Amino acid sequence: MSLMLAVLVAWLFAMGTYLLLQRTLTRVIIGLGLMSHGAVMMLQVVGGRAGDPPLLAEGEPIDDIAAPLPQALGLTAIVISFAATCFLLTMAYRSWLGTGDDKVQDDIEDRRIAEQVANTEGHYQEESVPDGDEEMLR
Amino acid sequence: MSLVALPVIIPILGAGLTLTLSRWLQVQRVVSFLVLVATMVASIALLVEVEADGIAALNLGGWPAPVGITLVADLAATGLLVVSVAVILLVHLYSIGQGCDTDRPRVFHPVYLVLCAGVAMSFLTGDFFNLFVAFEVMLIASYVLITLGAGQQRIRAGMTYVVINLLASTMLLTAVGLVYAATGTVNMADLVTKFEALPESSRIGFGALLLAVFAIKAAIFPFFFWLPDSYPTAPISVTAVFAGLLTKVGIYTMIRTTTILDLDELQPLLLWAAGITMIIGVVGAIAQDDMKRILSFHIISQVGYMLMGLAIYTVAGLAAAVLYIAHQIPVKTVLFLVGGLIEHTTGTAALHRLGGLVRRAPVIAALFAISALSLAGIPPLSGFLAKFSVIQAGLDAERWLLVAASLCAGLLTMFSMSKIWVGVFWGEPDDPPPVLADPDGPPLRPPALMVWSTVAMVAVTLVIPVFGMAAYDLSERAAIDLLNRDAYVQAVFP
Numbered sequence: 001m002s003l004m005l006a007v008l009v010a011w012l013f014a015m016g017t018y019l020l021l022q023r024t025l026t027r028v029i030i031g032l033g034l035m036s037h038g039a040v041m042m043l044q045v046v047g048g049r050a051g052d053p054p055l056l057a058e059g060e061p062i063d064d065i066a067a068p069l070p071q072a073l074g075l076t077a078i079v080i081s082f083a084a085t086c087f088l089l090t091m092a093y094r095s096w097l098g099t100g101d102d103k104v105q106d107d108i109e110d111r112r113i114a115e116q117v118a119n120t121e122g123h124y125q126e127e128s129v130p131d132g133d134e135e136m137l138r
Numbered sequence: 139m140s141l142v143a144l145p146v147i148i149p150i151l152g153a154g155l156t157l158t159l160s161r162w163l164q165v166q167r168v169v170s171f172l173v174l175v176a177t178m179v180a181s182i183a184l185l186v187e188v189e190a191d192g193i194a195a196l197n198l199g200g201w202p203a204p205v206g207i208t209l210v211a212d213l214a215a216t217g218l219l220v221v222s223v224a225v226i227l228l229v230h231l232y233s234i235g236q237g238c239d240t241d242r243p244r245v246f247h248p249v250y251l252v253l254c255a256g257v258a259m260s261f262l263t264g265d266f267f268n269l270f271v272a273f274e275v276m277l278i279a280s281y282v283l284i285t286l287g288a289g290q291q292r293i294r295a296g297m298t299y300v301v302i303n304l305l306a307s308t309m310l311l312t313a314v315g316l317v318y319a320a321t322g323t324v325n326m327a328d329l330v331t332k333f334e335a336l337p338e339s340s341r342i343g344f345g346a347l348l349l350a351v352f353a354i355k356a357a358i359f360p361f362f363f364w365l366p367d368s369y370p371t372a373p374i375s376v377t378a379v380f381a382g383l384l385t386k387v388g389i390y391t392m393i394r395t396t397t398i399l400d401l402d403e404l405q406p407l408l409l410w411a412a413g414i415t416m417i418i419g420v421v422g423a424i425a426q427d428d429m430k431r432i433l434s435f436h437i438i439s440q441v442g443y444m445l446m447g448l449a450i451y452t453v454a455g456l457a458a459a460v461l462y463i464a465h466q467i468p469v470k471t472v473l474f475l476v477g478g479l480i481e482h483t484t485g486t487a488a489l490h491r492l493g494g495l496v497r498r499a500p501v502i503a504a505l506f507a508i509s510a511l512s513l514a515g516i517p518p519l520s521g522f523l524a525k526f527s528v529i530q531a532g533l534d535a536e537r538w539l540l541v542a543a544s545l546c547a548g549l550l551t552m553f554s555m556s557k558i559w560v561g562v563f564w565g566e567p568d569d570p571p572p573v574l575a576d577p578d579g580p581p582l583r584p585p586a587l588m589v590w591s592t593v594a595m596v597a598v599t600l601v602i603p604v605f606g607m608a609a610y611d612l613s614e615r616a617a618i619d620l621l622n623r624d625a626y627v628q629a630v631f632p
Contacts (some may be wrong), residue, residue, distance in 0.1 A: 020305065025297065032304050039311040046319040068319065069205075074266055077311050080274045084304055087281055091300065092295055098290040 005045045026127030029085060032067040036081035043074040074125050141187055142196040142209045144180035145219060145258040153251035162245040167234050170247040173493030174227045177254060181223045189612075191333060193619065193629035195264065203630050204328045208265035210630060214460050214616035218390060219261045220469050221598075225382050226254050228595045232475055233375035235398075235587030237484065249286075253279035253379070260387045264630060265325045265346075266314045269391065273310065274353070277303050278388070280380060283374045292371045299368035306354040313347040320344065326398045327630035330623050333399050337527055345401040349392055349408075356388030359415040359443060362438045368383065369437070370430035374478030377430065381437050383443050383472030387445045393425035393459060397447060397620045400420040408449035413540050416547035423554045429477045429487040432558060433470075436513065439547055440466050446540055447528050454531035456617035458524070461610060465524035465602055472509045472595040475504060479592060480562060483573045483582040489561030494574070496563040499582040501589065503563045510555040515548050527610060541544040 012034050019031025047054075047070035054068035096102055151238035152173030188194055193212040197203055211219075233239060256276025263269045281303075285296040296567045318324050321332040322342055333341065350361070350473065357365040365385070369377050395401070396408075419439025426432045442467070447459025479502050483486045496503045512519035515526075525548060527541065532541040567574055575580065602609045619625060 001364065020301070028301055032301065032308070035305070035308045036311070039308050042312060043315045043318075045203060046315050067322075069324075070315070073315070073324075075320075076267075076271060080271075080278075080307075081304075083278065084274075084300075084307075088297075088300060088304070089276070091285060091464075095290070095293045098293065106578065 005060075007040065009038050009042045009045065012041065025095060026102055029088045029092060030058060032088070033081070035086055040074045040077050041078065043070045045126065046070045063066075085138075140185045140194060140196045141196050142197065142262060145177055145223065146209070146255050146262065147576065148177045148180060149251040149255040149258065151174075153248040155298045157245070157248040157250060160248075163173070163240065163244060163597070164546060165240070166244060166247050170251055171227075171230060173233075173251060174223070174230055174254065177258070178220075178227055179292045181216065181258075184211055185220050188213055188216045193625060195629045195632075196362065198482045203324050204325045205367065206265035207268050208325060208327070209259075209262045210326070210631055211262055212231065212616070212629075214390075214620055215261045215323045216434045217238060217460065217616055218386070218463055218467070219258055219540050220259055221464050221519070222261070222383055223254065224377060224598055225467055225471050226250075226257070227594070228591045228598070229375050229379045229382075231594075232478070232588050232593040233373070234316065235585045235589075235591060236375055236478065238286075238373045238375055239586075245282065246286060248278060249279050249282045251542050253283065257383055257387060261276075261390065264326050266317065266326065266329075268313055270307065270310050271279070276384070280384065284368065284380075285375045286373075286376075293366045295371040298364050298454045302354065302364040304604070308353050309347065310351040313344060313351060316347070318343050325630070326394070327627045330400075330627050331399060338403070341399070342403050342623065343402070345395070345399055348395050348399075349401070349404060352388050352392045352395065353411070354388075356392060356441050356445075357390075358411055358441060359418050359438075362415065362419070365438060366426075366431055366434040367559045370433045374430070374474060374481060377434075378471045378474035378478065379475050381433070381474050385437055385441055385486060386444075386467055388449070389441055389459075392445070392465060392579065393448050393620065394458065396451070397456070398623065398626070399590055400623070402451060405449060405451055408445060409537065409540055412442050412445035412449045413543040414442075414443060415439070415445060416543055417550075420550040420554060424550065424557070427489050429480065429489060429558060429562065430474070431493075432489075432554060433473050433477060434440060436551065436554065437470060438469065438472075439551065442547065443525065443528050443544060446533060446544060448541075450531050452531060452535055453614065453617045453621060454527070454534055457610070457614040458527035458531045458618045458619055460600075460620075461527055461590075461613040462524040464609070465520040465599075468595055468598045469509055469512050469521060472505070472592060472599055473513060475588075475592045475595060477504075477505045477507060478533055479584045479588060482574050482588065488566045489558065491571060492562045492574070493565045493567035493570070494563070495582070498574070498585075500577065502582075502584070506559070506563070507595055509599060510559065512599055514552040514555050516552075518603050520599055523606050523610065526563060556576075 016031045016035030019027045046069045052064045052066040054066045054071055056065060156166050158169045159169060168336045186213050198207045254274055256272055256279055259272035263272050277382055281300050284299055285292060320336055321327060323332055354361040369380055416439050419435050422434045423435035430485040444459045444462045447455045447462055477487055512521040529541055530542055
């Protein structure tokens, strides 16, 4: 069983990383979701063989028991990543409402400093680029 | 009843209470202030207890140690907790003065208290998974604070912050899972012996993964890029409390992890990271024009000094690191608060648009001068004592290159602070905002509560130089405790 699950965990992390590097917010969010699935899945693999119960009645032999701790950890992690994903989706929606675009934009201040370096006179350039033109500058 | 849980429980309950009071802003303000005062009292009582009786541990829910959740209060944790709660309390007054809690829905106070609980739990936890939970409590509160009532630019900057921190949290969860897979425990005291039994390659791998996660939180080279992008856009009181606390919690957990897991194989890596972080941060600061961005780059540079203390990994080094964190939490916060006063009165924080404030706002100038000189490490202020002990530890350990880097970074910090001073307080503005158009106009008056809370914070930064020897002795004892892992284990498994 472990190989299959291990490959799945690796695959989730790989896909998550790929999506995280995209410029579109929704893909970034899905990427983070996949990565946290990978982490939770890994916690379950850590817990031992599938099928054993995590809780036993008193007096039963404790040979076949799955570690209960990773399951508790997994549940906590799921709740947290659920909340964080909801929050991110709200932010992405707000961002979309504001710009009508799902892409992450450049940082204006960073760009200004880059321009300042390019500008040999060294004088400050006041907001030389209007907000809408950020796509062009990339 | 042990005091250990109180600094976590009081603000959490207070958060629930203030949420129900959101209809009455004044009541909400008073209640959350009282909750923070109670947290402060509990933290000080805990420090007094730990100082007298040694490490205190508490098993939540009555489950014995390796199974249940453990909270451990040692000298380093409680000392930094007291400093942090003091800062949280004063910034709370400042943010009321600034009026950043008036937006509807009125969630500022509950979220702020949750942040306080998260910070307290990060300091006191004795369990790696609980550390993950504490980080999440702290970070989710910080996500809300950084985007509360946000405009478009803040959503963009907040996104960077949220995504990078969620990625770090996922990595932390993975690292904790791997440590559990290898050792069968996530309890720090239990890991002291079980982690040592692992083969060297696994120890280095797990240790590096954990430290990388905390390095992202602490903004250490090469993981610092997110910080100057996201911090300056939040409301200034929020930026101030983040700047003072969040990266320091990251570096504290690095210290805790390194001492508990005894990761001395990673020491060379930490030494290099410390040197590069110091230099990169301060060089980045010099290139900036916006005051808040300059200060944000200085956060990175200063974290390098704390890491230097840790990387040296002697009693003197760790004592210096603890002292440096205790110095840096209030000083960094107060610099941002002063920046906030300037921005609040003039409407801008860009250096080229400011000038001549020494005549228009002499109080602000004096507050900035004290805290900037302290940051640069000029005697007799707290930065001098902290920098001196870090460099002394470096000299004792014969880390010449690192000492040279830290002296160089100190000099550049001084340069960068004088750049702010010349830009903001002297000279004439290039393109002044309306308030500054007439250089001989009336004095600028920010709201009294903002000024007085900043004055109180400056007074906090003066505690370390006034009680210099006592502060150093306390951090030295904290460092001895950190390196004496047997005492830690005995406190948890009596």
